[in-house]
Amino acid sequence: MKRQPSPITHHPSTGGRLTDRLLNVRKRRALGWAALAYAGVVLAGALVGADITLRSKTRWVKGVFVPVGRRGNEVYLPAGSETLSRGPIGIVPLLPNKGHAVLGERQVVGTLVRRPVQEERGLLPNGALAWASTFVYNGTPAQLGVEFEDTAVSTPLGDMPAWHIPPSGDAPGRADAIVIVIHGHGGQRPQALRMLPALRRTGAASLFVTFRNAHGAPRSETGYLTLGDQEAEDVISALHWAQGAGYRRAVLYGFSMGGNIALSALRERHQPYPIPVTGVMLDCPALDWRATILSQGQRFGLPPFLARHVATFTQWVVTRRSGQDFDTVDQIRAAPNFNLPILMWHGTRDRTIPIAQADALAAARPDLIEYHRVEGGKHIRVWNINPKAYDAQLETFIGKVLPEVEG
Incomplete structure (x- = not known):
């Protein structure tokens, strides 16, 4: 009699549990690696972003x-x-x-x-x-055939290089007035030379200044920019220079971060000024650095959720490194405190500083701000879209805030 083979007994529940456990382990490992990779991307992006925010400078005009x-x-x-x-x-x-x-x-x-x-x-x-x-000039006012003086603004950190362009004589009643021209984050003085002919036609003098930690200027103890906060002290020093040179009235003219510096100089702690400031001109100003940092992540193609995380961590790194208080350089928040006429330009194609910032500031103070929203204008290149219109707006504004005086 043949022995019957023993029936094979299957335990599907045991095999299924083992397979499920292996799959769960793999999923957890995959999720862990994914989370680690995501954190690495956020950290790398934040460190790069923070370094650009705090240290950016170059000696060359972009071209x-x-x-x-x-x-x-x-x-x-x-x-x-x-x-x-x-x-x-x-x-x-x-x-x-x-x-x-x-x-x-x-x-x-x-x-x-x-x-x-x-x-x-x-x-x-x-x-x-x-x-x-598109910045047109990369040298000194001599590139335009304009005589100027290489000078320096004395500050507690040292001498800040500057160009002084004396009054032209086109409007003798403004020979006592000066326009303080402030470049932007990582920028240079030549970027504003496009506007020099219009400035000269007003009859006022010009002082193209630099500020701490910019190329060619003295370094602060940390070497970090403060996005307009402490740099405003260098503009106040420029007003002292102007007073010593015999000027009695001034207008501030800021580009990008230079616009934030100009508005930061309006804070009460900087007043009274060495000489009266009668108006402010802003070209594509950086008004809210939180929004600017976020927009830069989006500009370089990061998905919205990743850009938000990188921006948040960038702000944290910046504050940890330099003690930066982003509230102090939030000019939209400070808008209720402004008390001077403001002329502002911003371009709809600005990918560096979102135009929504200028829109918000103009909406907050329509009583003070003359706003020109330039269709197709790129960052600090709105002049190029229509130079004649830009120059006319500049000259008209200076005529209002710096009326001609006898003698």
């Missing part, structure tokens, strides 16, 4: 290097972000000589951009390698 093709009064350039931009651009040949030209509005010709020569100093030869930029 591109391009070969120049020239036929008569027309220049042909390769198509690119700068050469395709709306409005005038500047061009400076590197070889064989150094000149400067202002080129007019673009016209695309195949793969090239054609622009007419509007102004030229020196020579812009065919075949030259040249710097081209």
Whole structure:
């Protein structure tokens, strides 16, 4: 009699529990690794963001290097972000000589951009390698044929380099007035030279200043920017310089972070001023640094939820490193305290400082602020969209806040 094989007994519940446990372990490990990777991305983004926020500076005015093709009064350039931009651009040949030209509005010709020569100093030869930029100038006021004085503003940290452009005589009744021009975060004084002809037509003098931790300026103890807070003290020192030079009235003119510096100088602790400040001009001002840091993450393609986390942690790192109080440089929050006329421009294509900040400030103080919302304007390049309109608005505003006086 043959033995019958024993029936095989299956225990599906035991095998299922083991498989479930393995899957759960794998899921937990995967989630753990994913969380660790996410935290690493947030940490790396925050550290980079904090370093840019606190230390950014450069000695070069932004532009591109391009070969120049020239036929008569027309220049042909390769198509690119700068050469395709709306409005005038500047061009400076590197070889064989150094000149400067202002080129007019673009016209695309195949793969090239054609622009007419509007102004030229020196020579812009065919075949030259040249710097081209929407900032138009990269040197000193001498690039415009304007006489100026290299000077320095004395501060507790040391001497801040500055350019002094004396009154032009076009409006003798403003020879006692001066416009303090303040560059932005990581910026340079030449970026505002586009506006110098209009400033000179007002008859007022100009003082193009630098501030602590900017390129060429003295370093603070930490070397960190304070986003407008302590830099305002350097503007107050510039007003002391102006007083010593015989000026009796001033207007502040700030670009990007320079706008925040100008508004920070309006705080009560800085008053009374060495000389009266009668108005403020703001070009694409940084008014809310929390919103600015968040927008930078979004600008570089981070998903909204990741950008928010990186921005929050960036602010925490900045505060831990430097003691930065973001409330002190929130100018939208400070708007009820402003008591001077303000002229403000901002461009709808500004990807550095969200235009919503300017919209909010203008809505908060329509009684004080003349706001020009420039369609198509990029960051601190709204002048390029319509130079004549911008210059006219600037000159009219200065005429209001710095009326001509006898003697």
